[in-house]
Amino acid sequence: MRYWEDLAVGETHRYGRYTLTGEEIAQFTTRFTPPAVVGANAEAAPGYLLCCIGMRLLVDHSLVGMASLGSPGVDRIDWPNPAYAGDVLSLSTELLSARVLNSRPEMGLIMQFMAVENPHGVPVARMWTNALVARRGAPS
Known part of the structure; x- marks a missing residue:
């Protein structure tokens, strides 16, 4: 088990391999993306699907x-490049x-940067x- 004291600012990790499929892009888009938002780039994975994949990789590997003890939230999210069916994605993190x-001295707060990356990084x-x-x- 890793505790707050085991974490070091600046540490980096790379996790997992996740193959994005056309079927899951289509299902997620149909279910969660308003038609007006899909637009011209309908073949690209929706940004929030990529966030879901990143969180799955984080949970499975870290x-x-x-x-x-949970999360008080996310400060910022962006999607600088598209991801497509067949892309093999991984997650990199930096504390x-x-x-x-x-x-609450029994707990620490960390901020980390997470990037879902395609096979080219x-x-x-x-x-x-x-x-x-x-x-x-620490006392609870």
């Missing part, structure tokens, strides 16, 4: 072994900051996220 919460989704992580041995 959060499963972390003393996570940007970490501090103990004065009001080009980001297709970027997220600046916050997470709460338990401190080792």
Whole structure:
């Protein structure tokens, strides 16, 4: 189990391999994207599908072994490049900051940068996220 004390600002990781399919792009687009938003680039994956894939990779490869206490939210998301069916996606992360919460000393707050990348290392989704992580041995 990784606790707040085990994390180091500046550490980076690369996680997983996820093959994006045309079927899941079509299903997600049909179910969650208003027709007016689909526009001319209907073959590209919707941005929020890419965020879902990034979170799945994070949970499967990082959060499963972390003393996570949830997230107070996301500061920013953008989609600088499209992703298409057949792209094999991965997730890279960088820990940007970490501090103990004065009001809740049993936990720390971290901010990390996450990028869902295509096989060429080009980001297709970027997220600046916050997470709460338990401190080792802290009173609860």
